[in-house]
Amino acid sequence: MLKIGMIGAGFVAAFHERALRSVRNAELAGIYALKGAETLAQRARQDHLGDTKVYASIAEMVKAVDVVCVFAPNFVRVDMMREIAAAVEDGTRIKGIIVEKPLARNFSEADTLARIVRAMGVPTAYFENQIHMPSVVQARAQLTQVEKAMGAPHLARSAEEHGGPHEPWFWNPTTQGGGVCCDMGCHSIACGMYMVTPAGKPMDYLKPLRVNATMALLKWGKEPWLGQLQKRGVDYSQTPAEDYSSVAIEFEDPETKHRSIVQATNSWMYDAPGLRLLMETFGPGYSYTVNSLQSPAGLFISDAAATAVIDSELALEKSQATRGSLILQPDEAGLYGYVAEWLDALAAFEQGRDALLNLEYGRLITMLIMAAYMSHEKGKVVDLTDPATLSELETYVPLIQQGKGKQVLMNFDERLR
Numbered sequence: 001m002l003k004i005g006m007i008g009a010g011f012v013a014a015f016h017e018r019a020l021r022s023v024r025n026a027e028l029a030g031i032y033a034l035k036g037a038e039t040l041a042q043r044a045r046q047d048h049l050g051d052t053k054v055y056a057s058i059a060e061m062v063k064a065v066d067v068v069c070v071f072a073p074n075f076v077r078v079d080m081m082r083e084i085a086a087a088v089e090d091g092t093r094i095k096g097i098i099v100e101k102p103l104a105r106n107f108s109e110a111d112t113l114a115r116i117v118r119a120m121g122v123p124t125a126y127f128e129n130q131i132h133m134p135s136v137v138q139a140r141a142q143l144t145q146v147e148k149a150m151g152a153p154h155l156a157r158s159a160e161e162h163g164g165p166h167e168p169w170f171w172n173p174t175t176q177g178g179g180v181c182c183d184m185g186c187h188s189i190a191c192g193m194y195m196v197t198p199a200g201k202p203m204d205y206l207k208p209l210r211v212n213a214t215m216a217l218l219k220w221g222k223e224p225w226l227g228q229l230q231k232r233g234v235d236y237s238q239t240p241a242e243d244y245s246s247v248a249i250e251f252e253d254p255e256t257k258h259r260s261i262v263q264a265t266n267s268w269m270y271d272a273p274g275l276r277l278l279m280e281t282f283g284p285g286y287s288y289t290v291n292s293l294q295s296p297a298g299l300f301i302s303d304a305a306a307t308a309v310i311d312s313e314l315a316l317e318k319s320q321a322t323r324g325s326l327i328l329q330p331d332e333a334g335l336y337g338y339v340a341e342w343l344d345a346l347a348a349f350e351q352g353r354d355a356l357l358n359l360e361y362g363r364l365i366t367m368l369i370m371a372a373y374m375s376h377e378k379g380k381v382v383d384l385t386d387p388a389t390l391s392e393l394e395t396y397v398p399l400i401q402q403g404k405g406k407q408v409l410m411n412f413d414e415r416l417r
Contacts, residue, residue, distance in 0.1 A: 002095065002346055003029035003050075005065030007058060007080055008072035009036035011166050012100055014043075016071065019338035021047050026346055028052045030061040033072070062087040062094065067349060069098040073167075074105050074182075075175040081116045088120050096349035098125045102186040102369065103362030105177030106397050110366035114359045125345035125355035126362035130160075130191040131203075132337030132344065136279060139288040140199065146286050147199050152253070153283035157263045158192035160184040160277050161270035164220065164243070171220075171234040171241065174403045179241030181215060181372055182401075184266040187277075189247060189372075190357075190365050192262035195281040196251060203361055206251040206260070211382045213372035215242035215400075217409045219269035240405040243268040247372040273327045277336070292335060297328040373398035377408050 002025065006013050009031055017040060020028055027050030031037045037054045044052040055061035058080060062068055068084055070077055077099070088094065097117055103126060104110035117124050130136070147153070165183065169175045176182060197205055219225055220243045221236050229236055247264040270276060277292040306323035333339055345355040370393050375382045377399055383389055399408050 002026045002067055002349065003065040004067045004069060005030040005032070005055075005061045006040075006069045006071055007032050007061075008070070009033035009040040010071070010073075013069075013071040014040060015333065015338060016069070016342070017044055017047070017049070019333040019342055020044075020049055022334065022339045023342045023346065026342070029065050030055050032056075032058050032061045058083040059087045059090075063092050066094060067096045067098065067346070068094055069100070071100050073169050073175060074102065074177050075169070077104060078109055078112050078116075081113050085116050085120055088122065094122055095352075096123045096125060096345065096355075097359075098127055098345060098355075099359060099362065100127045101129075101190075101362070101365075102177065102182055103359065103366050105182065105401060107363070107367050107370050107393055108395055108397075110363045111394070114363045117359050123349050123352060123354050124359040125341070125348065126357040126359050126365075127341055127345075128187065128190045128357055128362075128365070129337035129341050130158075130187050130277065130279075131194045131357065132340035133191075133277070133290065134334065134337070134340060135290045136191065136195070136337075137340070139281075139290065140195075143283075143286055143288065144199055147283060150284040150286060152198040152258065152260070153196045153281045154258070154260045155263075155282045156192040156195035156260070157265070157280040158188040158195065158278075159265040160187050160275070161265075161267045161272075162275040163270060164268040168232045168234050171229060171232070171236075173239060173241035173400045173405060176241075178369075178373060178398055178400050179215070179217075179245070179405075180243055180266045180268045181213070181245035181247065182369060183268075185245055185247060185264055185369055185372065186365055188264035188266055189249065189262065189368050191279060192264050193249070193251065193368075195279065196260040196262060198253065203357060204364055205254070207254050208249055208368060208371075208384045209252050209259075210250045210384060211247065211368065211371040211375050212249075213245060213247040213375040215245045215373075215376045215409070217242055217405075218244050218267075221409075238406070239403040240409050241400055242376075242405070242409060245372065245376075247375075249368060292329070293327055295327050295329050297330055299326040299328050300324070301326065367393055370396050370398070373400065 028044040032055045041052040244267045249262045279290040301323045348355040371382045
């Protein structure tokens with residue numbers, strides 16, 4: 001029985017608590033968070049996930065668990081990882097460290113996190129749930145023999161879209177790391193790369209060649225949405241972030257030299273039933289599609305009954321409505337891959353090894369995200385085979401992340417002329 005400790009008690013931590021209900025031989029033993037810890041701990045105890053305790057410090061919690069999960073905001077992760085490392089240096093033994101996507105706000109921070117953990121010698125897991133989605137995994141499994149006969153996929157389109165994040169810090173580009181490309185592009189880039197990676201090859205097998213990206217602020221810079229954000233303490237008229245991004249990445253198979261392309265599209269303006277994950281993969285003579293809004297279940301709530309709806313997100317993440325014909329996903333934690341990534345990570349930690357995705361993989365994804373921001377800023381394709389470009393990415397901090405998004409998001413059309 002592995003004892004799990006969570007740093008953070010916000011939206012994603014609550015989602016992982018839901019996922020752990022379907023995981024055996026693990027208990028949620030501890031939570032450390034500045035707010036929400038007791039509420040989440042109480043829910044975990046009610047769900048029979050163990051005698052979940054709230055701890056006053058990271059060091060105290062690390063001593064009481066086997067696996068430490070960093071589910072805290074992006075801007076505090078480096079400091080938190082140093083606290084975990086200090087506890088390990090003092091003699092505390094842990095079996096694994098999990099970090100939620102995105103690994104960090106920029107490549108420098110991602111590299112720092114990877115180096116700290118590498119020095120600890122502790123197995124790691126980078127939690128990117130969409131690669132573990134059963135629909136994606138099973139589609140690939142069903143096509144294994146077809147792929148062997150016809151060749152690996154050559155094009156993947158991956159999109160995640162919803163109406164916008166929950167917490168104000170997530171809207172703030174200086175604390176989150178950017179806008180939708182940092183928030184959700186990490187999902188779509190990683191999943192797209194997985195979908196074109198030849199079966200049986202490592203997750204980082206393909207060589208990224210070029211990145212071309214376009215970003216924009218289309219909805220949340222306009223009224224009344226601009227005013228809604230300002231009421232939450234976020235002012236996109238001064239420090240905007242992108243609510244739309246389109247990223248194309250060209251990869252090369254290092255053995256066959258065959259090329260493939262990943263198209264990652266993300267937005268915070270999907271005014272539709274709720275969160276949508278849409279993946280399409282095309283190979284020579286075959287393809288598959290995944291759409292998370294295609295559900296076997298649905299609801300209808302009349303105007304008269306709508307006042308009784310407490311939380312529309314109980315039916316679907318990022319739900320936009322409380323009445324009418326609504327989509328119901330009975331097991332979102334399973335559908336989105338959260339349960340499967342837990343099973344993978346905990347099995348790996350029991351064997352003393354990294355999960356399928358480790359922090360080095362998260363570091364690679366962060367580099368690709370930074371290349372996308374650089375492409376948008378410069379208005380040109382970024383060449384990842386150029387040593388000078390790779391060197392520049394090591395210390396690159398996007399203007400949007402610096403709080404200077406007005407330079408690259410406002411009047412974007414004029415900037416390209």
